[in-house]
Amino acid sequence: MTGHFDKHILKNGMVLLGEPMESVESAAFDFALPAGSSRLPDGFCGAANIIADWIFRGAGDKNNRQLGDALDGLGLHRSSSVGSAHLSLSGVLENTNLYEAICLFADIILKPALDNEHFELAKELAISDLLALDDDPQQKVMLKLRELFYPYPLGRSTAGNLDELKNLTAEKTRHLIRENFNLSETIFSVAGKYNLEKLTSQLEKLFSTGTAKKTQPIEIRPQEHKYTHIHNDGAQVHIGLMTPTVTASDENYYNARVAVSVLSGGMSARLFTEVREKRGLCYAIAARYHGLRESAGIVCYAGTTPDKAQQTIDCILEEFERLKEQISEEEIQRAKAGLKSSLILQSESSSSRAIGIGSDYYLLGRVRSLDEIKQNIEACTVDSVLGFLRKKPFRNFTIVTIGPKEIIVQK
C-alpha cells in the first residue's frame, strides 16, 4: 500500500478507483453494479441471484461453454455476490491477464446472451440455493435478522423469496437487467499491479455503449423491532441479534467501531470472556459492525444448545447494556490495536483492497487513506467512546432465533 489512490470518472459516469500495490503480482477487481437486493422493485426478491448466474451463461460472441473456458483459461478466480445495494462481480488473477479479463467482463455486463433455456437453469439454481438455507440455520438466522432489522427494503433477503423467485420470467428479468445495469452508478475498483492509463482507455472504449441515467432514490420504510423464532429440530439454538448504530459517515463512526471491538474484537473482549471463557455457554460467539449507506447496526451471533439458550441471550444483552457504564484504558488500547493491525494485514491483499476502496467510495463518496483511518482510531479515548455510548446506547434489539426452543425476550 503506497497511500496513493487512482480515481477516474468515465464519460458515462462510471467510477474507476485504483490502489497500486508494489509488492504483489496479482490484480484484483470488482464491478459493483446497482442491482443489489434493495434496488430491485417489489415482487423481485432474489432476482439478483438469477441475474448473477444468467449473465455468465454466454456473452458477446461466446456461448456459455466458451465464456466459462475463456475465464478459466486466464487463471481467474471469480465470485459474484449480492448485497443490499450492489451486485458485485469480482475476480483476482495474475496481473498480465487483467486486461483480457476486463474485456470478457464488459461483454458479460453489456452483452450477455440471456437466452430462455439458460434462464430456467439459473432460476432453478437460485431456488435450490434458497431451499438449501433450511440446512444452514447459522446463515439463515443472519439473513432473517437483517431482513427484520433494516428499514424496508434495505435488508431484503439476498437469497430471495420462494414465491417471487418462482414467478420470475426471462422477460421480466431481462427488463431488470436493462434497468439496473446502470453504468453511471457503477463503481469499478482495482488493486494490485495494473497500468492506469491502459485500464482507463480500455474501460472508456469498452463501456461507451451501456446504459447511463439518473435513478430515483429508493423509498425506505422503517420497521418495528421484534423477536422472531423459527422452529427447527436441530442440535443448537442459533441466536442473532442486532442493535442500531451510526453509519460510516457519522462523526461517531470510529467510536462505534472501537466500542464493538471492546465487546467482541478479540479473545480478551467482553463477549468472548463472559459468555465462553467464564461460563462455557457457546463455541461461536461474536459481534461486529454491519453498515449500509443509509443505516447501520451491531450484529451479534451465538449458537448454543437449547438448555443454555436463555442464559446465553441474557448474558449477551447484559454485556451490551453494561458497556456504557465503564471501559478501562487497557480495553480501549487493545480494541484500537486490533482495529489498526487488521487494517494493515488486510492492506497486503489485493482482493481485500479492491473491495475496500469500492465500498469506501460508495459509503463516503471518497476513499480513506490508511493514515486517515489510523488517526481516527487513534483519536478515540475512553471518554469519547463512553460519551458516544451514553448518547446512543446499544438498545432496541431485533432478535431472531432458529432452533428447538424459543427464548424469552424482556421488554
Place this chain on the structure above:
Amino acid sequence: MEFKKYTLDNGLTIIGEINPAAKSSAVGFFVKTGSRDETKEISGVSHFLEHMIFKGTEKLSTIQVNEAFDKTGAQFNAFTSEEITVFYAAILPEYLLDITSLWIELMNPALRDDDFDIEKNVIKEEIAMYKDQPDFVVTETCRNLYFGKHPCGNSVLGSVKSIENLSAGQMRAYFSERYAPNNRMLAVAGNFEWDKICQLAVQSCSAWQKKETSRDTSDYPGAKKKKFLKKSRLARQHICLMTKAVPAQDNSRFAAHLLCSIIGDSTGSRFFWEIVDKALAEIATMHFGAMDGTGIFQTYIQCSPENSSKVMDVVNNIFTDVSEKGITEDELVKAKNKTLSALVIKNELPMGRLIDLGLNWTYLNQYRTISDDIDSIKAVTKDEILNLVKRLSLQDFTIVYLGPG
C-alpha cells in the same frame, strides 16, 4: 526470499522464510499430532488440547493469555485435523518477538482442572454446532466408513460421550508424549530478523525433553461401502464420496491436485458443466486430501432428494470416462492456470506462506520455494494423470447419503 533452518539438540526445528518486502509476519507451531494418533478412550483429545493451550500456563491465566495476544492486535488461532495441530498468528513485525515468546510459553500449558471442566462445555457446544451442518456430518461419516478401523477415520471432535469421559490426567499424558520438541516445529514467514527468533527459541525451548514418538502411517485402500442416513428435518440431499488417492509424500500429488481441479473445481470442471451448470445440483466439488502415508479424493454434492440418483449417474459416467480416456490437453492447461494463480495469490500474504512452509516441512522434511511448486505443477502431463487414475480406480468409492429420506 531467504530460507533459514536450525535444529536444537532436543529435536525442535525452527524454520523461517524471510521476505523483507512484507508488511507483516506470521509465526506458528506445527505439532505432528491429531485424531489419528488417539485411541478410542481418548477420542477428541487432540482438538480439546488445542483449546486448552489457550487456557494458560503456570505463569499466565486464560484472561492474561487473551489480553497478551489482543494488545498486539495479532490475528491468531489454531486448528486440529486428523494428523496435525497448528497454532498460528499474523502480526505486525514490531510485535513478532512478543508473540513468538507467548506461543513458546503456551507450549507448556498448565492444563488446570477447573479450566478443563469449563472448556469441556465449549467442546460439547462445538460438537452440537457441527451437528447442525449436514456437509460436515456427511463428510465425517463417510471418512469414518471409508477408513474403518484405520486411525485416519477417527473423529477430530470426538463424541459427547468420549469428551465427557475424558480426564485432565489423560490429556496431560497425551500432551507429554505428542508435544515432544522432536514432534513439533516452529515456523516464521514474512518480515522478521532470523537471528532474534533463533536466539529466543534457543533460550526458551532448549530445556524441553525429547521423547520417542511414532505413528501408524500405513496406506489404506478404503472400504468401498455405502450408507444412507435419514434426517427428516433436512431439505436437501447431501452426498459424500471417498476414493483412494496418493499420500502427501508422493510425487504424483501435483497430478492428483490437478485431476481434482479438472473433475471437481467449483467452476469450469466436469462436475460444473455436467451437474451444476445443468442445475442438477447446486454444489458438486472434488478435493484431494493429502495425508501422512495415505490420501483420499473427496467429493461433496448437495442437491434435491429427487435428483440424487440422476446426479450419481453423471458422477459415475465422469469417473468412467476419465478412467478410460484420461483428460484433454485443454483441461490440463486451464487447471494449471487456475492452480498457479491461486498458489501465487495465497502466498502473497505471509500468513498464507506460513501454512505452506510449515506443511511442506511437516510432511516432506523439505523446504520448497513457491517456484519449486510452480515448476512441479507446470511439469504435470496428461499421461501422468492418466497413469494416476488407472492406478487409483475412482469408481471404487465409499459413499454416504444424508437427506430427508
